[in-house]
Amino acid sequence: xxxxxxxxxxxxxxxxxxxxxxxxxxxxxxxxxxxxxxxxxxxxxxxxxxxxxxxxxxxxxxxxxxxxxxxxxxxxxxxxxxxxxxxxxxxxxxxxxxxxxxxxxxxxxxxxx
Amino acid sequence: xxxxxxxxxxxxxxxxxxxxxxxxxxxxxxxxxxxxxxxxxxxxxxxxxxxxxxxxxxxxxxxxxxxxxxxxxxxxxxxxxxxxxxxxxxxxxxxxxxxxxxxxxxxxxxxxxxx
Numbered sequence: 678x679x680x681x682x683x684x685x686x687x688x689x690x691x692x693x694x695x696x697x698x699x700x701x702x703x704x705x706x707x708x709x710x711x712x713x714x715x716x717x718x719x720x721x722x723x724x725x726x727x728x729x730x731x732x733x734x735x736x737x738x739x740x741x742x743x744x745x746x747x748x749x750x751x752x753x754x755x756x757x758x759x760x761x762x763x764x765x766x767x768x769x770x771x772x773x774x775x776x777x778x779x780x781x782x783x784x785x786x787x788x789x790x
Numbered sequence: 791x792x793x794x795x796x797x798x799x800x801x802x803x804x805x806x807x808x809x810x811x812x813x814x815x816x817x818x819x820x821x822x823x824x825x826x827x828x829x830x831x832x833x834x835x836x837x838x839x840x841x842x843x844x845x846x847x848x849x850x851x852x853x854x855x856x857x858x859x860x861x862x863x864x865x866x867x868x869x870x871x872x873x874x875x876x877x878x879x880x881x882x883x884x885x886x887x888x889x890x891x892x893x894x895x896x897x898x899x900x901x902x903x904x905x
Contacts, residue, residue, distance in 0.1 A: 679834075679836075710893070719895055719896075719897050719898065720881065720895040722893055765833055767835060769835075778823075778825070778837060778840055779893065780837065781827075781834070781835035781836075781837075783832075783833070783834050784833055784834070784835075786833070
């Protein structure tokens with residue numbers, strides 16, 4: 678158990694809908710990262726938050742957004758969902774924004790029908 | 791941009807034997823970190839081992855050890871005394887120093903440990 682929690686574990690929804698994925702980092706970690714893992718594209722970095730502020734953006738679509746709250750938990754919002762958004766979404770956390778090891782949560786498996 | 795290559799899409803090994811997974815990377819950076827993560831069928835991403843580029847000594851973690859060749863940009867993972875629980879997808883990953891968002895993963899090697 679990495680100490681990072683993610684809810685829900687599974688999510689099934691329809692195209693065009695909006696969903697919210699939630700992540701709680703390890704105790705003491707200030708930085709949260711979101712990744713998407715799909716079958717054909719491997720693990721892709723989406724976005725990073727550090728202590729409530731956006732720190733970096735990766736391959737994140739405009740239909741996706743995220744935020745980190747004062748209690749340091751983070752939410753990833755996916756809207757206008759498409760079939761291709763079906764994937765495993767991971768949250769990871771680290772102590773700071775630098776080079777510390779990232780610890781991954783169990784992931785949320787999203788299926789868009 | 792950094793890239794990570796894992797040339798072995800699939801491998802298998804008999805239980806109790808030793809196996810080595812290959813990883814090469816391309817970077818112009820001098821300070822960076824390398825990682826091996828394991829993803830079992832549960833899909834959880836589990837850190838196996840980490841190596842700092844400035845350290846010449848190869849990292850070890852129980853049955854897991856790496857062969858880090860900085861000049862060759864090679865970072866292989868050796869698993870000794872393989873166990874059935876080692877069956878998983880193994881990802882090699884690169885991170886530039888002080889740049890947590892630049893975490894680049896390789897495509898993975900699927901390892902099957904056979905009884």
